[in-house]
Each structure stands twice: as structure tokens, then as C-alpha cells.
Amino acid sequence: xxxxxxxxxxxxxxxxxxxxxxxxxxxxxxxxxxxxxxxxxxxxxxxxxxxxxxxxxxxxxxxxxxxxxxxxxxxxxxxxxxxxxxxxxxxxxxxxxxxxxxxxxxxxxxxxxxxxxxxxxxxxxxxxxxxxxxxxxxxxxxxxxxxxxxxxxxxxxxxxxxxxxxxxxxxxxxxxxxxxxxxxxxxxxxxxxxxxxxxxxxxxxxxxxxxxxxxxxxxxxxxxxxxxxxxxxxxxxxxxxxxxxxxxxxxxxxxxxxxxxxxxxxxxxxxxxxxxxxxxxxxxxxxxxxxxxxxxxxxxxxxxxxxxxxxxxxxxxxxxxxxx
Amino acid sequence: xxxxxxxxxxxxxxxxxxxxxxxxxxxxxxxxxxxxxxxxxxxxxxxxxxxxxxxxxxxxxxxxxxxxxxxxxxxxxxxxxxxxxxxxxxxxxxxxxxxxxxxxxxxxxxxxxxxxxxxxxxxxxxxxxxxxxxxxxxxxxxxxxxxxxxxxxxxxxxxxxxxxxxxxxxxxxxxxxxxxxxxxxxxxxxxxxxxxxxxxxxxxxxxxxxxxxxxxxxxxxxxxxxxxxxxxxxxxxxxxxxxxxxxxxxxxxxxxxxxxxxxxxxxxxxxxxxxxxxxxxxxxxxxxxxxxxxxxxxxxxxxxxxxxxxxxxxxxxxxxxxxx
Numbered sequence: 001x002x003x004x005x006x007x008x009x010x011x012x013x014x015x016x017x018x019x020x021x022x023x024x025x026x027x028x029x030x031x032x033x034x035x036x037x038x039x040x041x042x043x044x045x046x047x048x049x050x051x052x053x054x055x056x057x058x059x060x061x062x063x064x065x066x067x068x069x070x071x072x073x074x075x076x077x078x079x080x081x082x083x084x085x086x087x088x089x090x091x092x093x094x095x096x097x098x099x100x101x102x103x104x105x106x107x108x109x110x111x112x113x114x115x116x117x118x119x120x121x122x123x124x125x126x127x128x129x130x131x132x133x134x135x136x137x138x139x140x141x142x143x144x145x146x147x148x149x150x151x152x153x154x155x156x157x158x159x160x161x162x163x164x165x166x167x168x169x170x171x172x173x174x175x176x177x178x179x180x181x182x183x184x185x186x187x188x189x190x191x192x193x194x195x196x197x198x199x200x201x202x203x204x205x206x207x208x209x210x211x212x213x214x215x216x217x218x219x220x221x222x223x224x225x226x227x228x229x230x231x232x233x234x235x236x237x238x239x240x241x242x243x244x245x246x247x248x249x250x251x252x253x254x255x256x257x258x259x260x261x262x263x264x265x266x267x268x269x270x271x272x273x274x275x276x277x278x279x280x281x282x283x284x285x286x287x288x289x290x291x292x293x294x295x296x297x298x299x300x301x302x303x304x305x306x307x308x309x310x311x312x313x314x315x316x317x318x319x320x321x322x323x324x
Numbered sequence: 325x326x327x328x329x330x331x332x333x334x335x336x337x338x339x340x341x342x343x344x345x346x347x348x349x350x351x352x353x354x355x356x357x358x359x360x361x362x363x364x365x366x367x368x369x370x371x372x373x374x375x376x377x378x379x380x381x382x383x384x385x386x387x388x389x390x391x392x393x394x395x396x397x398x399x400x401x402x403x404x405x406x407x408x409x410x411x412x413x414x415x416x417x418x419x420x421x422x423x424x425x426x427x428x429x430x431x432x433x434x435x436x437x438x439x440x441x442x443x444x445x446x447x448x449x450x451x452x453x454x455x456x457x458x459x460x461x462x463x464x465x466x467x468x469x470x471x472x473x474x475x476x477x478x479x480x481x482x483x484x485x486x487x488x489x490x491x492x493x494x495x496x497x498x499x500x501x502x503x504x505x506x507x508x509x510x511x512x513x514x515x516x517x518x519x520x521x522x523x524x525x526x527x528x529x530x531x532x533x534x535x536x537x538x539x540x541x542x543x544x545x546x547x548x549x550x551x552x553x554x555x556x557x558x559x560x561x562x563x564x565x566x567x568x569x570x571x572x573x574x575x576x577x578x579x580x581x582x583x584x585x586x587x588x589x590x591x592x593x594x595x596x597x598x599x600x601x602x603x604x605x606x607x608x609x610x611x612x613x614x615x616x617x618x619x620x621x622x623x624x625x626x627x628x629x630x631x632x633x634x635x636x637x638x639x640x641x642x643x644x645x646x647x648x
Binding site: 088107126135136137138139140141142144147150151154155157158161162238239 | 412431450459460461462463464465466468471474475478479481482485486562563
């Protein structure tokens with residue numbers, strides 16, 4: 001099986017590539033990793049790995065890349081919510097037209113029917129919501145990013161129904177604990193308040209600890225993508241996108257899990273500094289999904305924040321809590 | 325108020341134009357009617373009416389048309405379901421890219437914020453369904469036409485949320501009784517079995533009389549569009565498309581209404597010739613909607629097939645049943 005990962009320089013894409021590269025049982029015979037900046041090939045890959053630069057807004061370059069007819073295409077490339085909101089044209093060009101370029105490049109080949117795994121987002125949902133949100137709840141995004149993902153999902157389903165490819169759309173939960181440095185994403189604090197105290201650093205909590213949200217670890221995200229690569233799509237019928245399972249937890253529950261993992265001193269590193277702008281945005285975010293359909297299709301997430309923190313400590317901190 | 329009707333040569337568009345032209349209380353000061361073929365101006369219009377040809381896939385021509393900055397734009401232009409399914413490229417080009425051309429032409433003008441009324445369709449829904457289908461049920465189209473309408477709805481909401489225009493999307497029920505000659509639309513029989521016997525002609529019923537579907541008259545459709553032209557969109561929030569009220573009825577109920585209006589002899593003109601292809605398609609169509617949200621917003625449809633038939637006899641047959 002030859003696979004192409006578009007968006008392989010991102011956090012989830014690079015972890016997916018590393019996971020496949022290091023797994024002799026993955027069934028992957030060759031891997032091509034592309035992104036706006038050239039991705040780094042995983043160390044000690046068990047198969048040939050090619051890397052390259054691809055701008056998905058360049059239809060010609062996309063067509064050239066697809067001409068190699070990979071068996072599985074992971075399409076993870078997108079600009080994030082904040083940027084898509086700030087730059088209308090760029091958001092539609094990358095997140096929508098870029099996606100369409102990939103789908104149409106596949107369509108241009110007769111007798112080519114790859115598996116296409118497309119990362120969507122819970123940003124396709126927009127408040128007000130019931131709690132929990134059922135799998136058949138309507139999609140009413142409140143951002144251009146969510147709109148573009150919804151439009152991508154719609155095309156994914158139609159192209160799959162018409163036999164152009166075999167698509168799976170994954171509405172990822174908020175990924176937590178996100179490794180790396182604090183970033184400016186409005187949702188960043190969910191990760192910051194765990195990641196920073198775990199290495200002895202201060203973190204800011206800008207919202208009430210009663211805020212509830214929907215989380216899965218980077219490890220779970222890689223698991224979702226790998227499951228989508230090989231799953232039987234028959235039971236999906238024409239409904240090709242799923243809201244993935246996750247863990248619904250309040251910030252207070254996150255903090256208690258941090259206390260169990262790293263003690264009171266770690267919890268004391270969380271400074272509460274309310275940010276009204278973030279409070280307002282977070283109020284429109286979903287808190288809990290049923291996600292029974294995805295569970296029935298075999299997707300699995302964590303069931304406690306203790307697990308999520310343990311995965312982070314193992315995967316990112318070499319098992320060591322407390323900083324250097 | 326200056327209005328532009330795109331798709332004004334179609335059945336609903338021409339009836340809308342005639343309705344506004346003949347109503348001194350409509351508030352319309354000038355009207356421009358365009359379509360792929362030049363529409364006919366309504367007779368005895370109470371305001372200046374311009375007509376023209378517009379191909380919405382021609383972004384430059386669309387921009388020129390929008391440059392006149394009408395206060396209200398009705399976007400009714402589309403190729404139908406069967407054609408969009410048969411011709412993939414044309415369907416996306418007209419129904420999706422054409423819609424985007426209109427929306428982006430509006431976006432190119434600062435300080436311009438028209439009301440945009442966009443006709444969507446219940447084809448955005450796809451089986452299996454609950455009965456009735458609630459307003460917050462998800463959209464899972466089973467045709468490329470339905471997919472293109474869904475993508476248009478998504479953009480309509482996003483462009484409205486961003487303040488580019490003030491959009492209302494209308495998911496029209498199946499229009500019945502559709503005037504004119506029998507056409508090849510798979511849903512045509514719902515109209516044929518009333519329209520033809522009402523003028524002494526035979527009609528074919530290709531499905532069981534237990535088939536249930538969702539209907540509104542052409543008169544109700546014009547009412548929906550006129551209501552959407554002037555309504556307060558504030559209560560819609562970011563959810564800019566609505567499933568319109570209609571009448572849920574079985575074919576048997578249609579036939580009984582025909583019997584009440586035109587007698588047993590008219591009913592005898594319906595020949596039952598099952599068409600397995602149509603039976604199969606119809607099985608995937610929605611049967612009943614709650615549509616409470618649209619009713620709360622002031623949209624009104626018929627409550628019996630007697631009313632629908634009476635409207636047809638009045639509007640299309642000059643009050644006369646039974647043919648020439």
C-alpha cells in the first residue's frame with residue numbers, strides 16, 4: 001500500500017507519518033509526505049519515504065502529485081480557524097478550493113479509486129446545542145473555517161457516492177495535550193494548563209474551570225486516522241463523515257487529573273486570568289457528543305484525562321514529570 | 325426597492341415576477357429579470373421592468389449585473405437534479421460555482437448589503453429519515469444537486485454572518501400542481517396525476533398510492549419568496565436556511581382531493597403503470613417535515629390538497645375544470 005500524506009508537516013500529520021513508519025505491521029510499502037514546507041522524514045522508517053513541497057491551491061501541482069496514484073490519500077492540509085477568519089480569500093482558497101483540487105485531480109483518472117481520509121473538525125457545529133449533541137444533529141458552523149470544512153465534507157460524500165473515491169471524513173475533537181510551545185489558538189489553554197505545569201512552567205487559564213469541552217489526545221488522533229485508512233466503509237453508506245469519540249471534561253476535571261499526575265505544586269502553576277474574548281468564543285463551542293456512530297465503526301478515544309496526561313508524559317516527556 | 329430575479333424564466337421565477345409586477349403594494353420600484361434565455365416581462369407591470377440574458381457561470385457578466393446594486397436579489401437559477409446527476413461538471417459549474425459568482429460579486433462592493441433570497445431544496449436531505457424530520461436534522465444529500473444546494477446554503481450562512489449580505493435560504497417543497505406539459509422529472513407524476521385529469525387528459529401513476537411526499541403549490545412558493553424578501557432575518561441568527569412548511573400527503577390523498585374537485589371520471593383518467601426506477605428513487609425522498617422554525621418565521625403553506633387543486637384551477641385554468 002502506497003500512501004500520500006498532504007499536510008504532513010503539521011502536528012497530527014507528522015505523528016501519523018512516524019506511527020506508520022515505525023510499525024512493521026502497518027502494511028505501508030511506501031510513503032510520500034508533502035506540505036507547504038517540506039516535512040521531515042521520520043527516523044528509521046521501515047519503508048521508502050519521499051518528501052516534498054505541495055501548495056494545494058496550485059491545481060497543476062496537485063494533479064502531478066496525484067498522478068502517482070497512491071492507494072491512500074490523507075488530506076490534513078488546512079489553514080487554522082483564526083487565519084481563515086482573518087483572511088477570507090485565503091481561507092476559501094486553501095481549505096475549500098485546495099480540497100476541491102485534490103478531489104478533482106483524483107476524478108481526472110479513470111480506474112483510480114483511492115481511499116481518501118479527510119480531516120474535518122467539530123467546528124462544523126455551531127451553538128446553540130443540545131447536550132449531548134446527537135450524531136444526526138445539523139451542521140451550522142459559526143466560522144468560515146467550519147463552513148469550509150462542511151463544504152469539503154459535502155463534496156467528499158458526493159464524490160464517494162459517485163464512485164470517484166472511497167472517502168472518510170473525520171471530525172476531530174480538540175487535540176489535548178497538544179505538544180510544543182503555547183500558540184495563539186483560542187483553544188490553546190486546554191493544553192497549556194497541563195503541558196506547562198508538567199514541566200514546571202506557569203500557564204494561564206482564561207476561562208472558568210466549569211467550562212466543558214470535547215478532547216482527544218494526539219495519540220488518539222493518530223489512531224483515528226490509521227483506523228480510517230483500513231476500515232470497511234460499507235456501513236457508512238452515503239454518510240461519509242463522522243463525529244469522532246472524545247472525552248467530555250470540564251477544566252476542573254482536567255486540573256484534578258493534573259493534580260493526580262503531578263501534585264499540588266503543578267496545579268499551583270496555573271494562573272487564572274480571565275480573558276473576556278476567549279470566554280465569549282468558548283461559550284459557542286460544543287461540550288459533548290454522542291458519537292455512537294463512530295464508536296460503532298470502531299473509532300476509540302480516551303475515557304479519562306488521566307489517560308490523556310499519561311499518554312503525553314510517555315510520548316513527549318520520556319516518562320518524566322516536573323521539568324529539567 | 326429595486327429587485328433582481330436571477331432565474332426569472334423558470335416557472336417559479338416568472339410567477340414571482342408576475343406577482344410583484346401586479347401588486348401596487350409590493351414596494352418594488354424597478355425589476356430586472358434575467359435567465360439563460362431572456363425572460364418575458366409580465367404584462368401590465370406597475371413599475372419599469374428590464375429583461376436580459378445572464379449565464380451565472382460567467383463571473384464577469386455576473387459582476388456587471390450586480391454592479392447595479394439591487395436592494396434584493398432572488399437567486400433561483402439552477403439546473404435540475406437529473407441534469408446535475410447526468411453532467412457532473414455542468415452541475416457544479418452552474419449550481420455551485422454560479423452561486424459563488426453571485427455571492428462574490430456582492431462581496432466585491434464595500435457598503436453594499438442586499439437581501440439575498442436563495443432557493444434551496446428538500447434534496448439537501450437524504451434517507452433514511454425519522455418521520456417527521458425535525459428542523460435540526462442533518463443534511464445528507466443523495467444527489468449532486470442536493471450537495472450543490474447544501475454547499476450554497478453553507479456559503480449563504482457564512483457570507484451573511486460576515487456581513488457581506490443578508491441571506492435567506494429556502495428549502496422548497498415539491499411544487500404541485502406544476503403547470504405546463506408533463507416533464508421528465510422523476511417527481512413529475514405528483515403534478516401529472518392532477519393536472520392532466522383536470523383537463524380531461526390521461527396521466528400515468530408510476531408508484532403505489534401509499535407513497536407520501538411533501539408538497540406546496542406554485543402560489544405558496546411565490547408567497548415564500550415574497551415573505552423572504554421583506555422578513556426580519558434577526559430571529560434566524562446564523563442559521564440562514566429553513567425547511568419550508570408544506571403539506572404531507574399520500575398519492576391516495578391527492579387522488580381523493582381530485583375526486584372531490586372533478587369527480588370519478590377524472591380519477592379514472594389516472595393509469596397505474598409501475599416504474600421500478602421511479603419507485604426506487606421515491607423511496608429515498610422525504611415524506612414529512614416538522615418545519616416549525618419556518619412557521620414561526622411567518623412562512624405559510626396549504627393545509628389540504630383541496631386548497632392546492634383550487635389554487636391551480638383558479639390560477640391556471642381560469643376556474644374551469646374538465647378540459648375544452
